[in-house]
Amino acid sequence: MAFIREIDNGIYSRKALADTRDAYRSYCDVLAAPLPNNRVSISLTVKNEYMADSRQIILEFWNYFLDSACKVHLESE
């Protein structure tokens, strides 16, 4: 089952997405589809072997993504 959320590139940068996708490559598949107004649709599908922990994986993914986004934002200042 895919979990879909929309993000704003002004908050979650592309670099942060690339870093997070790379970090969670073993646990889930990440699809990013660009939307108008600097937004991106992110679709997460947890791999079958980790389905039992899907809630934790999805939420940890978003926390990691936010941490990376904060670092990228602060480095750019």
Next chain:
Amino acid sequence: MSDQGKSLSDFLVDKDELGVYARVSVDPNLYVLTAILKTAYWFTDQCYLFLANRPPLIEVEFRLKQGDSTDSLKKLCGDFLNNLLDQAVRQKVLEETSVVRDTLVKKAFFEAKAALSKGVVSDESHLPHEDQSFKLDPLNISGR
């Protein structure tokens, strides 16, 4: 419509496929994005967070790492908003004092670059001469 009695933080608790969550809305005109991100960064070890840009507000979503206590979520939101205010003030002070800070740093580097005062000299008497090489080994260090 009157706003009397309505909370400005717009606190909401709801449930979806990932469990119970709480949401607060913050105004990016009042709290700069940097302050929001810095605060969020400090909270990622305590809970799960997600930021959504819903102009003119930014929504911050909180989920507990374990359990689904509404009271704990409310407390988290309150703590977050207090910390956000703290970060916003720090950010403002940082901006206001940036010129003074830069001047102090420049001065410190300038003084470090200045010529050495009289009496402070570099002792170079132990530097090897041109005809000396590590291969000569007069103290037979390699043989020990």
